[in-house]
Amino acid sequence: MTDKHIGDLPSHGAPSKSIADLLQKLSLGEELTADQKKEMKDYKFWKTQPVPKLDESVLTEGPIEKDKKVEDIPSEPYPILSQFEWVTLDLSDEDDMDQLYKLLYEHYVEDHDSTFRFAYSRDFFNWALKPPGWREDWHVGVRVKGTKRLVAFISGVPATLRVRDQEMKAVEINFLCVHKKLRNKRLTPVLIKEITRRVNRCGIWQALYTSGTLLPSPVSTCRYTHRPLNWEKLYDVGFSALPEGVTKSQMLSRYALPSSTKTKGLRKMEEKDVEDVLSLYSKFQSRFDMSQVFSKEELSHWLLGDANERSHADDKRVVLTYVVENDEGRITDFVSFYVLPFTVIDNARHDKLGVAYLYYYATEEGLDGGRFDPASVKVVTKRLESLISDALVLAKNIGMDVFNALTSQDNVLFLDDLKFGPGDGFLNYYLFNYKAYPISGGVVNKEYDMDKRSGVGVVML
Numbered sequence: 001m002t003d004k005h006i007g008d009l010p011s012h013g014a015p016s017k018s019i020a021d022l023l024q025k026l027s028l029g030e031e032l033t034a035d036q037k038k039e040m041k042d043y044k045f046w047k048t049q050p051v052p053k054l055d056e057s058v059l060t061e062g063p064i065e066k067d068k069k070v071e072d073i074p075s076e077p078y079p080i081l082s083q084f085e086w087v088t089l090d091l092s093d094e095d096d097m098d099q100l101y102k103l104l105y106e107h108y109v110e111d112h113d114s115t116f117r118f119a120y121s122r123d124f125f126n127w128a129l130k131p132p133g134w135r136e137d138w139h140v141g142v143r144v145k146g147t148k149r150l151v152a153f154i155s156g157v158p159a160t161l162r163v164r165d166q167e168m169k170a171v172e173i174n175f176l177c178v179h180k181k182l183r184n185k186r187l188t189p190v191l192i193k194e195i196t197r198r199v200n201r202c203g204i205w206q207a208l209y210t211s212g213t214l215l216p217s218p219v220s221t222c223r224y225t226h227r228p229l230n231w232e233k234l235y236d237v238g239f240s241a242l243p244e245g246v247t248k249s250q251m252l253s254r255y256a257l258p259s260s261t262k263t264k265g266l267r268k269m270e271e272k273d274v275e276d277v278l279s280l281y282s283k284f285q286s287r288f289d290m291s292q293v294f295s296k297e298e299l300s301h302w303l304l305g306d307a308n309e310r311s312h313a314d315d316k317r318v319v320l321t322y323v324v325e326n327d328e329g330r331i332t333d334f335v336s337f338y339v340l341p342f343t344v345i346d347n348a349r350h351d352k353l354g355v356a357y358l359y360y361y362a363t364e365e366g367l368d369g370g371r372f373d374p375a376s377v378k379v380v381t382k383r384l385e386s387l388i389s390d391a392l393v394l395a396k397n398i399g400m401d402v403f404n405a406l407t408s409q410d411n412v413l414f415l416d417d418l419k420f421g422p423g424d425g426f427l428n429y430y431l432f433n434y435k436a437y438p439i440s441g442g443v444v445n446k447e448y449d450m451d452k453r454s455g456v457g458v459v460m461l
């Protein structure tokens, strides 16, 4: 790694190398060294796909393959080696759900020393994989024929994307995973071709996906940042070290948070708020180059979850959303985060670590002056600082130990002030079968890009 200690901020006493490492793994972020960088010709699979070449300068935006027709897409699954078979997972079936859980639990994160694992839950999968319009045949698995054991998975969910002024029906691809024993056997291209076929059969030709791995060719790259909420616990489990010359109590006071929120009128979002939140969301997101266009049903799903999710106590939820209602009863702001804890293995004191991820937010304050008007920037910054610091308090109060955010949306406006430390991990955003001019990821030369900020509005799980 070129900049191995980028996650250390000894001068601030911010996250140590080990927590940066941990969180990088959690986010699947990856930093490439020069000798890891492949050339386009070496991407044996990706060079055959409708994606921009590495370093290609995009001259016009739009689809790469334009004239594809559903009737030309094979109706039969893509051929697979004879010892394997395709399976469509039925997530309402306990067995299928357990197999997916097990595959991702054991194989999704590269964890060489087995100290932690994603603690995925049924609720998380139901939220992430069953938004309005979801299709079972986009939950694609590969099984060993003989044993019926699930050894690979890829999923897609429907989404309407906007890239600058173009809206498109698309899918978001996620949870690609191949069993560790079957790595480097070219199963990934087969999974991607099969899900492409299944999506194309529905007349959808574009996709959005993210990865820490460098592939041809990112439309944007954001950086991960991490805000310790419970520094002592992170320290206890060995993920956070004490920077030289700093005492434990200095670290504790650095990351101390008030016990209650301070924004007047802040409350949990309810179904009755959906319309107001949608209009605020849409207005706020229109400022970004790439965002997801939500219907009311989609917004309700992504911010409130399904009926089962809504019945849970706060500390059992996978997504939490809060609104600010002013004295006239108008919704002026909202903020949300989702929760994906992980299991700590072989630690005497703790077996779970709570990890929250900043999700969508918006404020109506400072929106009218334009995104880069200095006076408006000041107003938005101030408002977001108090909104997001309330989110930190809320997350801490339901047992979260660390709060992650990317440099996307308007996050760089508040990251430093709210004591998020930059991590080692970077996340690349990719569009399939669509060329777009580069979109700012909120970082230049690894530093926060305070001038351009990020054009990425969409948040991928």
Ligand SMILES: CCCCCCCCCCCCCC(=O)SCCNC(=O)CCNC(=O)[C@H](O)C(C)(C)COP(=O)(O)OP(=O)(O)OC[C@H]1O[C@@H](n2cnc3c(N)ncnc32)[C@H](O)[C@@H]1OP(=O)(O)O
Pocket (backbone or CB within 6 Å): 028, 042, 043, 044, 045, 046, 047, 107, 108, 109, 110, 171, 173, 174, 175, 176, 177, 178, 179, 182, 183, 184, 185, 186, 187, 188, 189, 192, 195, 196, 199, 200, 204, 205, 206, 207, 209, 210, 211, 212, 213, 215, 432, 433
């Ligand atoms: C219109 C509809 C379109 C729908 C499809 C849109 C595209 C969706 C694309 C998928 C979006 C997924 C979004 C997420 O979920 S990103 C999360 C990915 N998952 C993990 O990191 C979990 C742990 N890792 C694994 O399970 C395996 O290492 C994976 C499965 C990642 C690779 O397994 P393995 O190491 O055994 O490799 P192989 O021998 O089978 O195959 C080698 C080929 O695969 C290319 N490769 C490696 N990693 C990735 C990657 N993350 N995205 C795309 N391609 C990747 C690689 O460059 C090479 O191609 P080429 O270099 O020769 O060209």
